[in-house]
Amino acid sequence: xxxxxxxxxxxxxxxxxxxxxxxxxxxxxxxxxxxxxxxxxxxxxxxxxxxxxxxxxxxxxxxxxxxxxxxxxxxxxxxxxxxxxxxxxxxxxxxxxxxxxxxxxxxxxxxxxxxxxxxxxxxxxxxxxxxxxxxxxxxxxxxxxxxxxxxxxxxxxxxxxxxxxxxxxxxxxxxxxxxxxxxxxxxxxxxxxxxxxxxxxxxxxxxxxxxxxxxxxxxxxxxxxxxxxxxxxxxxxxxxxxxxxxxx
Amino acid sequence: xxxxxxxxxxxxxxxxxxxxxxxxxxxxxxxxxxxxxxxxxxxxxxxxxxxxxxxxxxxxxxxxxxxxxxxxxxxxxxxxxxxxxxxxxxxxxxxxxxxxxxxxxxxxxxxxxxxxxxxxxxxxxxxxxxxxxxxxxxxxxxxxxxxxxxxxxxxxxxxxxxxxxxxxxxxxxxxxxxxxxxxxxxxxxxxxxxxxxxxxxxxxxxxxxxxxxxxxxxxxxxxxxxxxxxxxxxxxxxxxxxxxxxxxxxxxxxxxxxxxxxxxxxxxxxx
Numbered sequence: 001x002x003x004x005x006x007x008x009x010x011x012x013x014x015x016x017x018x019x020x021x022x023x024x025x026x027x028x029x030x031x032x033x034x035x036x037x038x039x040x041x042x043x044x045x046x047x048x049x050x051x052x053x054x055x056x057x058x059x060x061x062x063x064x065x066x067x068x069x070x071x072x073x074x075x076x077x078x079x080x081x082x083x084x085x086x087x088x089x090x091x092x093x094x095x096x097x098x099x100x101x102x103x104x105x106x107x108x109x110x111x112x113x114x115x116x117x118x119x120x121x122x123x124x125x126x127x128x129x130x131x132x133x134x135x136x137x138x139x140x141x142x143x144x145x146x147x148x149x150x151x152x153x154x155x156x157x158x159x160x161x162x163x164x165x166x167x168x169x170x171x172x173x174x175x176x177x178x179x180x181x182x183x184x185x186x187x188x189x190x191x192x193x194x195x196x197x198x199x200x201x202x203x204x205x206x207x208x209x210x211x212x213x214x215x216x217x218x219x220x221x222x223x224x225x226x227x228x229x230x231x232x233x234x235x236x237x238x239x240x241x242x243x244x245x246x247x248x
Numbered sequence: 249x250x251x252x253x254x255x256x257x258x259x260x261x262x263x264x265x266x267x268x269x270x271x272x273x274x275x276x277x278x279x280x281x282x283x284x285x286x287x288x289x290x291x292x293x294x295x296x297x298x299x300x301x302x303x304x305x306x307x308x309x310x311x312x313x314x315x316x317x318x319x320x321x322x323x324x325x326x327x328x329x330x331x332x333x334x335x336x337x338x339x340x341x342x343x344x345x346x347x348x349x350x351x352x353x354x355x356x357x358x359x360x361x362x363x364x365x366x367x368x369x370x371x372x373x374x375x376x377x378x379x380x381x382x383x384x385x386x387x388x389x390x391x392x393x394x395x396x397x398x399x400x401x402x403x404x405x406x407x408x409x410x411x412x413x414x415x416x417x418x419x420x421x422x423x424x425x426x427x428x429x430x431x432x433x434x435x436x437x438x439x440x441x442x443x444x445x446x447x448x449x450x451x452x453x454x455x456x457x458x459x460x461x462x463x464x465x466x467x468x469x470x471x472x473x474x475x476x477x478x479x480x481x482x483x484x485x486x487x488x489x490x491x492x493x494x495x496x497x498x499x500x501x502x503x504x505x506x507x508x509x510x511x512x513x514x515x516x517x518x519x
Binding site: 059063084088089095096098099100101110112137154157 | 284402405406409410412413414415416417418459460463464465466467468469
């Protein structure tokens with residue numbers, strides 16, 4: 001990722017292009033015929049009710065699940081050829097906190113060979129963490145710090161696309177806003193395409209520039225102003241829900 | 249001549265020490281990943297399941313170790329494939345293979361005639377039964393397992409900590425896990441002669457658990473687990489020789505004492 005503070009020119013080629021994908025578990029279609037494009041350099045949130053297929057969608061994009069139908073192109077190519085351009089932060093990271101591994105050792109695992117210490121420092125700086133924590137044990141970190149270390153690990157290989165599955169889960173409100181600002185900064189200043197799954201509509205409205213509304217089918221996609229309307233959210237979550245109304 | 253040197257004059261003790269040192273290396277290194285992946289029960293299952301392999305070998309008049317190894321690899325493959333392609337939980341699958349294969353072993357044993365000293369040594373471990381050909385088998389397989397482990401240790405650690413991230417990073421997760429299951433099965437069955445079916449899984453768990461208490465980094469964890477494992481086995485074998493007690497039980501008791509001493513030391517160091 002370039003260290004320039006200038007805005008990166010966004011490529012015309014979509015970062016992710018999904019064409020008619022259907023993902024099934026048994027006979028049940030979790031995602032049904034989804035077609036959409038995620039622009040390069042955008043900060044995109046995927047929203048929808050529980051069980052709407054949000055995590056399934058990103059798992060299909062990164063190759064953890066195989067669609068029954070349809071195709072996915074990453075930067076115009078097959079995932080297999082551009083795997084190195086994707087960083088991924090999973091929804092759950094359950095590990096034995098007593099397991100002895102330092103943050104430096106954990107960050108280093110993301111690469112096939114040992115990473116230079118300067119690269120580790122740079123990744124920590126990208127997520128707003130001091131480099132003196134490298135020798136600390138991973139299990140000693142708070143939830144918010146751990147989430148940042150997971151993002152730093154995903155950033156080690158300098159991906160052009162960063163995908164996060166509910167990164168704010170388990171973080172308090174101020175920590176969540178800091179995290180969203182950090183991700184916005186990655187997209188804004190470094191040109192990284194950031195795609196995240198979120199439950200928090202108000203945080204999404206405040207921070208992202210693209211929204212994808214999923215509930216088995218694609219309900220809507222576009223800017224927050226266009227998608228986070230009472231009508232669209234009613235279609236997505238059901239009419240009787242108390243909805244956030246996005247004002248502009 | 250010191251008693252220790254005198255003990256090493258016996259070829260059976262030389263073989264037991266060589267086998268013990270090799271087993272200490274492979275069981276402790278694989279044990280670090282097995283405990284991180286919460287797979288301790290896998291070692292227990294494979295060890296018990298190997299009884300059927302031993303019974304088949306005794307009935308057919310073959311050397312038990314090679315047949316038990318093939319049987320252990322088959323059981324590990326079965327557990328891996330069912331874990332991957334069904335939704336059944338891992339511990340249930342291990343339990344099914346463990347009890348089913350052990351039951352088969354017990355039934356087959358009914359068809360052997362007379363007293364089977366070899367069977368007893370497989371159950372509880374014996375320093376007397378390690379043969380020269382066993383040493384060659386243990387040596388060759390230990391070199392292969394260690395070579396693979398050190399080439400793959402970063403990938404294995406990543407898979408154990410964050411399997412989805414490892415897959416996205418391009419690590420062949422399923423292939424590495426399958427090889428790990430096979431390596432773990434082989435190491436467990438190789439250890440059965442010294443430690444016995446009943447106790448072998450302790451050597452996967454104890455060095456790693458003790459080392460976790462005393463280590464700060466993964467590198468030191470791995471090194472310390474090997475040192476603890478070697479010390480435990482070699483002291484256990486020596487005590488087994490001097491007091492004429494089953495090697496498996498003494499080795500596990502030594503490992504257990506070291507674990508509790510480490511726990512107490514850590515507790516007091518904190519105060």
